[in-house]
Amino acid sequence: MNSWLIKNASVLGRRNADIAITDGVITAVGEGLDAPEGAEILDASGLVALPGLVDLHTHLREPGREDAETVESGSRAAALGGYTAVCAMANTSPVADTAGVVEQVWRLGRDAGLVDVQPIGAVTVGLAGEQMAELGAMADSAAKVRIFSDDGFCVADPKMMRRALEYVKAFGGVIAQHAEEPRLTGGAQMHEGEYSARLGLAGWPAVAEEAIIARDCLLTGHVDSRLHVCHVSTAGSVEILRWAKSKGWRVTAEVCPHHLLLTDERAATYDPVNKVNPPLRTDADIEALRAGLAEGVIDAVATDHAPHAAEDKECEWAAARPGMLGLQTALSIVVKTMVEPGLLDWDGVAERMSRTPARIAGLEGHGLDPAPGVPANLTLIDPNASWTVVPNELASLSRNTPYSAMTFPATVRATFLRGEATVLDGKATK
Ligand SMILES: [Zn+2]
Numbered sequence: 129m130n131s132w133l134i135k136n137a138s139v140l141g142r143r144n145a146d147i148a149i150t151d152g153v154i155t156a157v158g159e160g161l162d163a164p165e166g167a168e169i170l171d172a173s174g175l176v177a178l179p180g181l182v183d184l185h186t187h188l189r190e191p192g193r194e195d196a197e198t199v200e201s202g203s204r205a206a207a208l209g210g211y212t213a214v215c216a217m218a219n220t221s222p223v224a225d226t227a228g229v230v231e232q233v234w235r236l237g238r239d240a241g242l243v244d245v246q247p248i249g250a251v252t253v254g255l256a257g258e259q260m261a262e263l264g265a266m267a268d269s270a271a272k273v274r275i276f277s278d279d280g281f282c283v284a285d286p287k288m289m290r291r292a293l294e295y296v297k298a299f300g301g302v303i304a305q306h307a308e309e310p311r312l313t314g315g316a317q318m319h320e321g322e323y324s325a326r327l328g329l330a331g332w333p334a335v336a337e338e339a340i341i342a343r344d345c346l347l348t349g350h351v352d353s354r355l356h357v358c359h360v361s362t363a364g365s366v367e368i369l370r371w372a373k374s375k376g377w378r379v380t381a382e383v384c385p386h387h388l389l390l391t392d393e394r395a396a397t398y399d400p401v402n403k404v405n406p407p408l409r410t411d412a413d414i415e416a417l418r419a420g421l422a423e424g425v426i427d428a429v430a431t432d433h434a435p436h437a438a439e440d441k442e443c444e445w446a447a448a449r450p451g452m453l454g455l456q457t458a459l460s461i462v463v464k465t466m467v468e469p470g471l472l473d474w475d476g477v478a479e480r481m482s483r484t485p486a487r488i489a490g491l492e493g494h495g496l497d498p499a500p501g502v503p504a505n506l507t508l509i510d511p512n513a514s515w516t517v518v519p520n521e522l523a524s525l526s527r528n529t530p531y532s533a534m535t536f537p538a539t540v541r542a543t544f545l546r547g548e549a550t551v552l553d554g555k556a557t558k
Pocket of ligand 1: 306406
């Protein structure tokens with residue numbers, strides 16, 4: 129069934145209207161619409177309708193760590209979080225550095241049918257930073273890869289970074305950088321600051337991120353290519369991005385929900401659920417990141433959804449893998465940190481979580497406001513509901529959420545992928 133009449137939704141939080149969908153495509157948006165033939169009717173009174181969310185940064189763990197997540201389980205978490213498309217990071221096992229692996233991930237996503245899974249290709253073979261991967265073959269593959277990233281690792285060699293930036297220009301690609309100067313973060317366990325000194329844990333200084341972002345902005349400007357900066361986490365990074373954009377360089381950036389909400393004080397618990405890379409930073413960083421996101425210096429919110437099996441997370445801090453679940457909590461955290469304080473309205477949420485990420489990723493049919501002729505990729509949100517995070521109730525195969533027992537505003541009531549309901553009444557349909 130992919131014909132619907134969604135009645136009385138608040139479209140982009142602006143005006144109440146019905147949305148008619150026939151065969152997966154929106155046919156009309158307006159008041160008092162008649163139901164298309166054979167359509168199901170959904171009363172959306174009190175719900176906000178946004179274009180389906182798009183995540184630029186998801187770790188789905190398949191192939192290789194299907195105990196932590198699969199393309200299907202991660203896709204289900206995404207749909208429940210209001211997403212209709214996710215970009216799957218390349219640090220799988222084997223690494224997604226060939227046409228074969230990216231096509232495998234793309235097909236698994238298509239078979240799961242819950243969100244569009246757009247594979248990201250590795251920049252270097254095996255993420256090792258030494259030999260460029262076959263970017264052109266991945267771009268030409270069925271997966272049509274446009275974003276390349278060694279995420280998890282930084283493309284630290286400036287010559288390699290320059291070559292990759294130059295190479296992707298041929299097919300309109302973008303290099304997504306995990307900005308971390310490895311010579312400054314050896315053995316790092318958390319943000320370098322007051323708490324790392326007090327706890328006696330090796331620090332990950334802000335300058336290790338900022339130095340790479342500055343370098344890569346300069347390189348991008350020099351070769352006139354496209355750079356996307358992953359998970360910006362410091363106030364200084366926001367300043368550098370503002371400067372790079374003022375030059376007219378083609379630089380975009382994302383921020384993760386956890387960096388908008390949580391601080392390095394969390395490390396005092398010694399609970400590795402709070403270990404993430406880049407690390408949780410300070411209140412001053414949070415303030416600058418929120419302001420940067422409101423202003424548009426930071427273009428998008430991305431989850432860095434990073435599921436880990438219990439043995440990789442429920443251990444001592446130093447041995448734990450970095451990363452947190454993010455797909456099912458992202459929207460609520462953006463509402464809490466950006467909408468409730470008045471920094472973004474619902475249209476702004478659509479801009480930062482759907483339109484702009486879809487544009488950065490080059491995803492056709494996503495990030496489009498409800499209008500006749502547009503594929504029906506939509507999410508319906510109850511802005512007045514709240515929910516409490518129960519790790520066992522999340523759809524991910526992993527449990528590493530730092531938000532256990534926390535209560536957040538806004539729930540996803542329904543998600544539609546090309547008119548097919550992937551979520552109804554807040555539950556996945558498959
Ligand atoms: Zn990363």
